[in-house]
Amino acid sequence: MNIKHQVTKYLSLILIFFFVFTPSVSKGYLGEFTIKDEAKLGEKFKKLIRTRFPIIEDPEVKNYVQKIVQRLERNMPPQLFPITVDVVNNNNMNAFATVAGYMVIFSGLILGMEHESEVAAVLAHELAHISQRHVAKNIERSQLIGLGTLLGVLAGVFIGSKAGGDALVVGSLAGAKSAFLKYSRDDEREADQVGLNFLMAAGFNPQGMVSAFEKIRKKKWLSGGGNIPSYLSTHPGIEERIGYLQERVNRLKKRVDLPAYSDKEFYRVQTLLRARYTDPASALKFFQEKALDECLRGLGKAIALSRLNRIKEAEAAFIKVLKCGSKDPLFLREAGRFYYAYGQLEQAALYLQKAVLLNPKDLMALFFYARVLAEKGDFDTASIYLRKVLKYIPEDAEVHEHLARVLGQKGDRFAAHLHLAYANLYKNNKRQTRFHQKKIKSLARTDAQKKKVKDFEKAYKERAEFW
Template identity: 50%
Template sequence: MTHRIRLVFFICLTFFMSVPAPNAQARLFGEFSISDEAELGKKVHRLIRTRFDIIDDPEITDYIREIGQNLYKNAPPQPFPLQVEVINHNAVNAFATVAGYMAIFSGLILHMDSEDQLASIMAHELAHITQRHVARNIERSKVISVGSLLGLVAGALLGSDAGGAIAVGSIAGAQSAVLKYSREDEREADQVGLGYLIAAGYNPQAMTSAMQKMRRMQWFSGGEIPSYLSTHPGMDERVNYLSDRIERMDKNLLAREVDNSSFLRVQTLVRARYAEPSSALAYFREEKNQTCLTYLGQGIANARINRVSEARKNFEELISCDDSDPLFLREAGIFYFQFGDIDKSGRLLQKAIMLRPQESMALIYYGRILSEQGHFDTAASYLQRALRIVPEEPGAHEHLARIFGRSGNNFMAHIHMSYAHIYNNNKRQASFHREKARELAVDSEKKAVLISLEEAFRDQSQFWK
């Protein structure tokens, strides 16, 4: 596990530990309430978004969240909704935090073979949430208070990376019995998660096949442990008892087949967009049967390393393969925009939006095209539509700011430029544009707009270095 992964994992786990089971609240934390946990969850969520590169592409996140919701609806009633983020990092990892938050790493998506394998990991993490394992450990240990944990985490976040790692690591060492999942916790998460997996319509064998795949990854990599194994130990033992249980299940459950078309689609996009481009191209070249997804992957990867002629050929083949898929239209439109064919880009993006009005990336790029053509009001409306879908997309805020600046609305220009830098974690520029917006907030309407910016600045800046 890398330094940054270790840091955030322990911070998230530390936050999670600070939340007791409902029947322990009065004994351990006095007035600690569901609203307190909700506030902690927001802080953890904000922490993750400031420390990691979050994927906000709805094509990817909607798919992952749909799996999560399919599992979650089979859990007992919970005090919080399930909220899943996708982190752009090649670690084979996933973790759950307080108040129903879960994080899935792009590396996990790439290394699973099927949707049900991916769902099995998410089901296990969901079970850790619903069974409140760390909270129960806190109840038994009666060692750590919310105040001391928050103080330590705040100190780690406000200090240097190295200092933070030492601070959090020392706490983890001192309270190792509390921080770690016990064998009983892991067994329960496997069993409860397996129930969620089956109830959601997946093949139960996916849970053991996912674990076995991780073990093979360890062997083939010469002993380097995938991140998930280091934080969820005892994999061999767990595979054995799960296999015994699954073998005795109804044969109809074991014969279930899952449609992997959406999984392969998202996996292709993640590989092409976020994996190392040359390795992605090598992967796509090895595919024996050229499909629409192969052309998509090759086109994105070639464009990332400026192989323009190859990428253009890939996207021509892609649109010839299927000219009615919003994802294909979007990606081809983005390519042609980036490499200067604005008219063709506009036609493709407009068609993508017509077929899928919530296609935020197409909305952003089409807004940029309209802006370049001088249609500022219409361009602003497209970018505003995109921000209703992905409100923390810094690029959309930046382009909207430039449109407002060109049209003479300096107040809104500074508002959106400040948002852009807030979500890019650029303290100096975010502060500069916030001050400019403050100076221009001369009426009640502008002051109301400024309040939302101040809240976003405050929430994000508490975790800046």
């Protein structure tokens, strides 16, 4: 091998290493929008979503969505960022993927579908946008400068100017440049095709992508386009996309048998979302009229009745439901929540403890069990359990608030005010946040406490940016 050939070989290896492994350069193209920039923008956008929308932290819902995403992700090529997903409590049929592997799905999308494969299809489509790095590439081409401007444009594209906040859209520049960040026809076609591949590889029925898009189209007609993603309602060609996807599925049907629908867990999550997170009167009417699995139907009715304060009817419904779900941790948890809400602590403790033992990952059951223990005066165990819950959902205002009460009962004033500060921070209550911030500064004595004050001030600064 001559010297010239060796030099060429080593230069090629250096260039390959630079493009593939150097973290400061976006993979696949050179430019100003680096991997570090994308990570920062992703974190800011996530904080924006969590400031503007109620996030569903219920593990029954959250883990279900994550399970679908992980099943799809196993069939994706290696990604620059880990895939993370938040479930937003909102009736709109919406889902989107932005930068740094961050995805959002609205509860309305889950409720608006008939099969698990349809939800998986929408998520597969969004994962394809991530895999093909459509947003990052569009940002690079747009030549927008500054994370603040980029954040405002992303907010306008994905969640609308109202949800994004006018203050985030920096002048006419962001508005004029937002067109660069919207998916093109080619982006959507590629996401359809790649997403369908992910869907089939994960073992979902590919017909789900066609029927999901048909439902989105129908929702657009019925609502005037106001309750579906803005980028879908304005982007042309959805009829064409449904057509070529159906053609591909038809060709596939001729070669292989399509996977059967598997919707048991999907219906379970739908029942919980409808009963717990939508209008209770409408939910009750739905469960009274729709032909569902008898146990799920009964659970939905019981939860809706309890939310309507129809206590005797709710208790009768829960007693009936527990006969067919006496070993189901979700049924036990919801019964425990009901008895806790109406002051029957012994019954609540019995059902919630069983739920935790059957499903240790159900942080909602553990949260309510800790509250029962606190009501019964066991503050030490209650604080241990509440801290365990916060380890996994550190931005839950309600958990911080109840931990603060328990710590106050134990006489730890600094820790109580600290968690009240976090509770109000995550509730976007600026006045109360500042009040408790002043308290913790005045109460901090040890180095550990002073560090916690600094940690809180950092969290406050990051969150307050979106107020």
